[in-house]
């Protein structure tokens with residue numbers, strides 16, 4: 001550790017701008033990438049021993065000593081994640097690490113199924129094709145459907161939609177559409193659940209933004225890519241090498257515990273895994289942590305930011321827990337099973353992935369042993385349920401959807417239950433903090449941070465990271481990273497007057 005006259009460690013040579021990025025997930029590493037490429041000195045402080053946060057992967061081993069990478073689970077890389085793809089292209093210019101998943105069935109109760117393959121990419125053709133071919137509704141159902149509520153869907157506007165719909169729950173909005181029960185569950189319940197928030201605690205404004213972002217306004221279509229190998233191999237290890245070659249210092253297994261302004265600079269207190277404290281000094285700071293971690297940091301940093309900013313951060317929430325359960329089975333699943341299938345209305349289960357059909361590492365294990373590696377996910381899990389109940393429910397649903405699994409012996413398993421995904425609760429949009437905190441030199445990045453255009457999940461994390469870095473680059477006279485997104489507004493937004501749209505009272 002190097003110290004300066006006031007006892008702080010600078011780690012960056014004098015005269016060079018130094019930025020501390022707290023959090024080594026997608027948001028933090030995206031910010032570090034843009035800054036380092038512009039010759040700015042960066043230190044990334046990451047609490048865990050690995051990079052990637054919720055999209056990270058860590059070394060583990062099976063009882064027989066076979067090493068493998070465990071992740072927070074299956075991730076879909078949509079084709080309109082332009083900024084995430086630009087980040088990956090730094091280490092894999094042709095994106096060879098991604099492979100297309102052309103279809104993913106949706107399996108409901110009583111043998112119901114849906115597919116999103118080969119839909120036209122443009123609205124309104126995509127909607128018309130979906131309605132025309134879905135087995136979940138008939139043409140005779142159309143007259144009952146609430147026209148105003150549907151018009152709201154194709155008229156997304158980043159200001160107007162939130163102003164009209166953010167205080168309402170997604171559940172109330174979806175009920176108001178008046179779709180037949182099966183279509184309501186198969187087309188909409190699943191979609192809402194993909195954002196980890198239960199419908200009755202999720203903002204209708206945010207849900208409409210997601211309809212626009214993933215479906216109605218997405219020129220790339222609903223199909224997505226998946227990673228050919230664990231994220232650690234295809235993204236995090238090469239990205240760490242790429243950034244270290246550009247002077248980035250990674251302090252892993254190190255937590256930031258306090259951030260204070262020190263004149264025009266920042267003093268960042270960190271503690272490593274052995275409990276050793278240190279203070280970093282920087283010209284700017286990007287807070288790219290989870291919601292609870294950000295709230296904890298601000299709590300411990302009483303003079304950081306004005307009351308308006310601090311109370312907006314306090315108002316953020318995490319949503320209900322998610323569960324990722326990976327199972328090593330002694331036999332394969334039926335050969336025609338899809339690599340990834342969404343499920344709906346079958347207990348707590350939200351999706352099933354067959355890992356040997358997705359990743360090389362799992363394929364090698366399955367080939368060697370004749371078994372199968374399956375991952376079960378559940379999102380927005382009722383927090384009054386205990387682990388035994390969740391396991392029972394997930395296994396029963398798995399057996400119902402893939403009956404051949406009933407005979408399979410579980411050789412090994414990893415069960416993760418975490419609660420660190422952001423909530424988008426009704427009424428939260430107006431106060432949701434953006435990238436710019438209002439404090440010169442201090443920026444937020446992460447998948448909970450507000451952007452002026454539609455974006456979500458991994459792409460929102462990367463985009464806010466790029467935006468935070470751009471704000472710093474601007475003040476230093478460096479060029480900015482281009483930010484790409486889909487059209488900000490829905491197809492009908494310029495033409496539909498507000499009185500034609502649904503106006504809920506709550």
Ligand SMILES: Cc1cc2nc3c(=O)[nH]c(=O)nc-3n(C[C@H](O)[C@H](O)[C@H](O)COP(=O)(O)OP(=O)(O)OC[C@H]3O[C@@H](n4cnc5c(N)ncnc54)[C@H](O)[C@@H]3O)c2cc1C
Pocket residue numbers: 022023024025026027028045046047048051052053054055072073074075076077254255256257288289290293322324377421445446447448456457458459461
């Ligand atoms: C099960 C699951 C499935 C998902 N599937 C998809 C999907 O299919 N498609 C998609 O787009 N997205 C998906 N996501 C969401 C996606 O993983 C996240 O949106 C994204 O990874 C968030 O990145 P982030 O950088 O904002 O936050 P994080 O990844 O949470 O990064 C925050 C980092 O800050 C670190 N940190 C926290 N506190 C401190 C501290 N005090 N000091 C230092 N470091 C600290 C954390 O360790 C972490 O590494 C999924 C998420 C989960 C959990």
